[in-house]
Amino acid sequence: MTSPLQQKIKINGPVVVTANRVGDGAVVYRRADGGWTTELHDAAVTADAGVARELVSAAVADDLRAVGPYIAPVTLTRDGEVRPGNLRELIRRHGPTIDLPVTFGI
Amino acid sequence: MYIYDDLDRTLVTERVAEFRDQVARRLSGELTEDEFKPLRLMNGVYLQLHAYMLRTSIPYGTLSSAQLRMLAHVARRYDRGYGHFTTRQNIQYHWIKLEELPDAMADFASVGMHGMQTSGNCVRNITTDQWAGVAPDEIEDPRIWAEIVRQHVTLHPEFSFLPRKFKIAVGASSHDRAALRIHDLALRLHRNGAGETGFEVMVGGGLGRTPYLAKTIKSFLHTRDVLSYVEAILRTYNSFGRRDNIYKARIKILVHELGAEAFAKEVETEWQSIKDGPLALDPAVFDEIAGRFRYPAYARLDDNPKALAHARRSDPLFDAWMGNSVANHKLPGYAIVTLSLKPEGGTPGDATAEQMDAIADLADRYSFGEIRVGHEQNLCLPHVAQRDLPELWRALDAIGVATPNVGLVSDIISCPGLDYCSLANTRSIPIAQEITRRFHDRDLARELGRLHINISGCINACGHHHVGHIGILGVEKNGEEFFQITLGGKADEDAKLGTLIGPAVPYAQVADVVEDIAAAYIELRERPDELFIDTVKRTGVEPFKERVYAAR
Numbered sequence: 334m335t336s337p338l339q340q341k342i343k344i345n346g347p348v349v350v351t352a353n354r355v356g357d358g359a360v361v362y363r364r365a366d367g368g369w370t371t372e373l374h375d376a377a378v379t380a381d382a383g384v385a386r387e388l389v390s391a392a393v394a395d396d397l398r399a400v401g402p403y404i405a406p407v408t409l410t411r412d413g414e415v416r417p418g419n420l421r422e423l424i425r426r427h428g429p430t431i432d433l434p435v436t437f438g439i
Numbered sequence: 440m441y442i443y444d445d446l447d448r449t450l451v452t453e454r455v456a457e458f459r460d461q462v463a464r465r466l467s468g469e470l471t472e473d474e475f476k477p478l479r480l481m482n483g484v485y486l487q488l489h490a491y492m493l494r495t496s497i498p499y500g501t502l503s504s505a506q507l508r509m510l511a512h513v514a515r516r517y518d519r520g521y522g523h524f525t526t527r528q529n530i531q532y533h534w535i536k537l538e539e540l541p542d543a544m545a546d547f548a549s550v551g552m553h554g555m556q557t558s559g560n561c562v563r564n565i566t567t568d569q570w571a572g573v574a575p576d577e578i579e580d581p582r583i584w585a586e587i588v589r590q591h592v593t594l595h596p597e598f599s600f601l602p603r604k605f606k607i608a609v610g611a612s613s614h615d616r617a618a619l620r621i622h623d624l625a626l627r628l629h630r631n632g633a634g635e636t637g638f639e640v641m642v643g644g645g646l647g648r649t650p651y652l653a654k655t656i657k658s659f660l661h662t663r664d665v666l667s668y669v670e671a672i673l674r675t676y677n678s679f680g681r682r683d684n685i686y687k688a689r690i691k692i693l694v695h696e697l698g699a700e701a702f703a704k705e706v707e708t709e710w711q712s713i714k715d716g717p718l719a720l721d722p723a724v725f726d727e728i729a730g731r732f733r734y735p736a737y738a739r740l741d742d743n744p745k746a747l748a749h750a751r752r753s754d755p756l757f758d759a760w761m762g763n764s765v766a767n768h769k770l771p772g773y774a775i776v777t778l779s780l781k782p783e784g785g786t787p788g789d790a791t792a793e794q795m796d797a798i799a800d801l802a803d804r805y806s807f808g809e810i811r812v813g814h815e816q817n818l819c820l821p822h823v824a825q826r827d828l829p830e831l832w833r834a835l836d837a838i839g840v841a842t843p844n845v846g847l848v849s850d851i852i853s854c855p856g857l858d859y860c861s862l863a864n865t866r867s868i869p870i871a872q873e874i875t876r877r878f879h880d881r882d883l884a885r886e887l888g889r890l891h892i893n894i895s896g897c898i899n900a901c902g903h904h905h906v907g908h909i910g911i912l913g914v915e916k917n918g919e920e921f922f923q924i925t926l927g928g929k930a931d932e933d934a935k936l937g938t939l940i941g942p943a944v945p946y947a948q949v950a951d952v953v954e955d956i957a958a959a960y961i962e963l964r965e966r967p968d969e970l971f972i973d974t975v976k977r978t979g980v981e982p983f984k985e986r987v988y989a990a991r
Contacts, residue, residue: 355465356537360489433519
């Protein structure tokens with residue numbers, strides 16, 4: 334697989350950098366201050382390919398805290414809310430679209 | 440049950456200690472992800488959309504009640520209270536934390552379970568018929584052979600870095616319940632004209648983006664030669680299989696490109712050089728391994744006890760379940776019971792910790808403490824006295840695993856799809872759930888008869904869509920979920936790959952399409968007992984295609 338640093342970055346709109354947290358695999362987003370957050374609204378959002386490249390480069394270097402960083406699309410609502418840009422990212426953000434198995438009350 | 444020896448226990452325990460150290464080094468930063476990834480994969484640890492995923496092997500689909508309770512414990516203690524049984528007789532946990540994985544593995548090791556060789560380019564969990572040892576049409580218990588091969592290939596240094604993963608299945612019945620032809624290597628035990636027992640050897644099956652059915656390269660292999668012949672196949676694959684292109688690295692591509700005959704010739708040459716060496720099976724080794732399989736102390740019972748007949752007459756729901764989920768056992772007075780993990784609106788193959796605990800208790804009470812896992816993602820109690828069936832049914836019904844839909848339209852095989860899987864293009868579970876709701880009328884499901892729907896959320900085909908009577912494959916088009924439909928696939932002794940009926944349909948239309956196909960079948964079949972798959976075989980897919988696309 335091509336490293337995210339070697340991939341040509343094409344951006345058609347706002348993006349964030351996302352990954353999974355090393356210790357528990359939770360979905361995390363890169364913050365502007367170089368930290369990670371589980372809250373999408375705290376993520377660094379950019380529509381600039383150069384900035385996105387810098388964000389993902391720094392994220393890749395942060396191998397101790399996050400696994401497999403990549404650039405993911407987001408959308409911005411009129412009031413500035415950040416939302417996942419596709420179904421995969423929506424599911425990563427909010428979890429499976431199905432109910433998890435229920436307990437049958439034994 | 441197979442009873443592990445000290446060597447097995449030591450191997451599993453040492454692996455836990457090794458992995459604990461590797462995890463500690465990863466968490467401390469001593470190991471990078473690039474260094475750690477191959478190590479975690481060797482233990483069945485993947486990273487999926489939401490979390491790490493742990494895949495644990497259930498060799499030849501056989502579980503003791505103690506092991507099933509451990510599956511429940513791990514689900515409850517380390518995950519979110521459930522597990523997912525896969526099409527390869529494994530279980531997967533989707534919410535495991537890396538920090539806790541060594542403890543989970545240690546708990547598994549305490550009952551002889553592990554995740555070794557459930558990932559990576561090695562020989563994976565060896566699967567077989569979930570009715571092994573109890574099926575009336577079986578000539579010998581195939582698990583003994585699966586275990587012999589398993590012991591040989593486990594941590595075999597020569598086969599730990601194959602060009603790609605390698606899946607083996609073993610069968611020993613006239614009716615194939617192990618989907619032999621879709622495996623890289625399949626061994627079918629049968630008798631030759633002289634009454635000797637040997638294997639038909641099939642190679643090069645597999646689904647994914649380039650599906651092939653395995654081809655027979657040897658129609659009769661003496662059982663003494665099984666290890667040397669398997670070794671010769673693996674060596675041939677190791678030597679000639681492609682490593683430059685992941686999409687062409689499976690043995691099926693090699694067999695296809697070389698031709699089965701030429702491939703067999705290469706295997707034969709290699710085999711001749713090793714067949715009379717140390718790999719020739721020593722009968723004492725066979726006896727030792729066979730002796731580690733313990734069989735229940737069955738009672739002498741009569742078939743069809745009067746109380747059972749009475750219960751069937753007096754309760755139509757019980758009678759429907761009996762007709763659907765209970766199969767003949769090789770011994771009189773006993774039965775094989777399939778537990779459906781496909782409730783209406785549920786996730787195919789999922790079981791909660793509470794269900795697993797309850798099933799373990801029922802196995803102790805009614806099935807000599809033994810449970811089986813089938814590739815159709817259902818469970819099975821293999822040794823139930825027929826007189827106990829009414830009581831067992833009530834208990835199974837109370838925990839939601841007695842839906843009488845085994846082999847019917849709502850007994851859907853499905854991969855986890857985009858709800859969990861990082862490889863998936865589309866969701867598959869919600870499609871399965873919607874179809875079960877559309878066909879919730881049990882009379883309609885019975886009217887349709889045997890009908891297998893298999894769903895995969897991407898071309899990797901973990902949901903075996905190519906061999907579904909109706910196959911559903913998710914593809915992404917411009918960011919939207921679309922689904923290709925195939926008809927006429929099957930994974931039994933007459934295995935076939937399905938035929939694509941036309942352009943992919945959008946997510947919202949898939950269940951409608953399945954309803955259209957079902958309605959077309961009712962109209963097209965010549966007799967009520969002509970199965971769906973036989974109607975498709977007779978008519979081809981055209982009339983179904985017309986029905987599906989005329990309305991769209």
